[in-house]
Amino acid sequence: MKLSRSLIALPLAVTCIALAGCATSAEPQEDAGTASGDGHGEVAGAAEVAEPPLGLVTVDAAGDVGFLDLLNEEQTALGSIGEPSALATDGRYAFASTPAGLEVVDSGHWTWDHVDHFHYYRADPRLVGTVPGEGPVTISTGMLSTAGSTGVFFSGSGEAVLLDNAALADGTPDERFRIDVGSDGGVVAPLGDGALVADGDTLVFHDASGAATESSITCADPSGSITTRVALAVGCADGAVLATASDDAVELEHVPFPDGVDAGAVTAFDARKGRPTVAALAADHGFWLLSTRDRAWTHVDTDLPLERAVAADDAEHHVVAxxxxxxxHVLDAETGDELAATESLVDEVSAGVSLTVDDQRAYLNDPQTGLVHEIDYAGDARVARTLEPEVSADFVAEVGR
Structure with missing residues (x-):
């Protein structure tokens, strides 16, 4: 395998938020919304727990929705939505593309990342409601599920929508703004109180009201976004844009692909939630790694016919593909060497097949059987469990992260 690296020495402003001291866990209340009380650890309607409350939201082809607790394997039927065509998650909510638009499921299980420590919460899962629009739908999420926003782009109607995460936590899919961008392709990526919205080959920052600001940057064919602890990344035909927001300004930086590497652009990023290094399949061959901390691309050339690639960004530099x-396959991100691999677990890698990675396990669903495979990627790619959700895992989202 061949690796190529590029390092761009650019200043990067990182948003910093001063937080109060941690509080003890809260008793369940009427809703599972944003922080309340004197301590930032208190969340109304949720119980604080000692470890990540990991679970799976599964949706079958008919739209039935279920929740499987990964700690005790207890299952809960949540009701039904429209027939799904795609499912995305921010680690708490599951966002399903359906004929009605975007239907939101609140798993009630999430992690609150304070950078130097974490809080873990669990509440009752529920169906939240529908955001009307004409799909297909592209979802862009932020770091926190109870604060900030979620970006939604409806390619059928050419509408950019920014959802209020605090309202989602309270059980309503309220919109901060909805604007017509007049395009069938686009990105609405949450940033600060607003979002970066694609306008042709330009990314423009819109404030919370939806008004366009003077902050903009060229990004040919924008596609795919991901938020890390360091920055928001949006893919472009020639690299990526990294964006940060503070009280004073929005900072936008272009990070080009390295010279001499012709591997093709990226269309989507994937990584363990929040980690600074993210992976993306290259259009032509191999995959890219983007370090949002170093503002550096690394291309890993491989003969493997990859369909998914997720950066674990752990001490061992694992990439799960x-x-x-x-x-x-478990690959070494620094050398590109294969460390371990499973036997074939999925007969057909269809659009509904998803691969997610947390700090210990990877999860792969098989829509043909309705099963979910739990893989110990640090332990010789061992299949630790094969889970049988009562609601078939035609689509699945890992939550509690």
Missing amino acids: LDADGRV
């Missing part, structure tokens, strides 16, 4: 034959 899925090939076209349904095998999960």
Whole structure:
């Protein structure tokens, strides 16, 4: 395998938020919304727990929704939505693309990342409601599920929508803004109190009211976004834009692909939630790694016919990937060497197949069987469990992260 690296020495402003001291866990109340009381650890309607309350939201082809607790394997039926065509998550909410638009499921399980420490919460899962629009739908999420925003782009109607996460936590899919961008392709990526919205080959920052500001940057063919602890990244034909927001300003920086590497652009990023290094399949061959901390691209060339690639960004520099034959590979991000691989776990890598990674396990669903495979990617790619959700895992989202 061949690796190529590029390092761009650019100043990067990082948003810093001063937080109060931690409080003890809260008793469940009427809703599972934003922080309340004197301590930032208190959340109304949720119980604070000692470890990540990991679970799976599963949706079958008919729209039935279920929740499977990964700690005790207890299951809960949540009701029904429209027939799904895609499912995305921010680690708490599951966002389903349906004929009605975007239907939101609150798993009631999430992690609150304070950078130097974490809080873990669990509440009753529930269906939140529908954001009307014409799909397909592109979802862009932020770091926190109870604060900030979620970006929604409806390619069928060409509308950019910014959802209020605090309202989602209270059980309503309220919109901060909805604007017509007049395009069938786009990105609405949450940033600060607003969002970066694609306007042709330009990313423009819109404030919370939806008004366009003077902050903009060129980004040819914008596609795919991800938020890390360091910055928001948006893919472009020639690299990526990294964005940060503070009380004073929005900072936008272009990070080009390295010279001499012709591997093709990226269309989507994936990583363990919040980690600074993210992975993306290259259009032509191999995959890219983008360090949002170093503002550096690394291309990993491989003969594997990869369909998914997720950066664990752990101490061992693992990248977990899925090939076209349904095998999960564990790769060394620094050398590109294969460390371990499973046998074929999925007969067909369809659009509903998802691969997610947390700090210990990876999860791969098989829509044909309705099963979910739990893989110990740090332990020789061992299949630790094969889970059988009562609601078939035609689509799945790992939550509690």
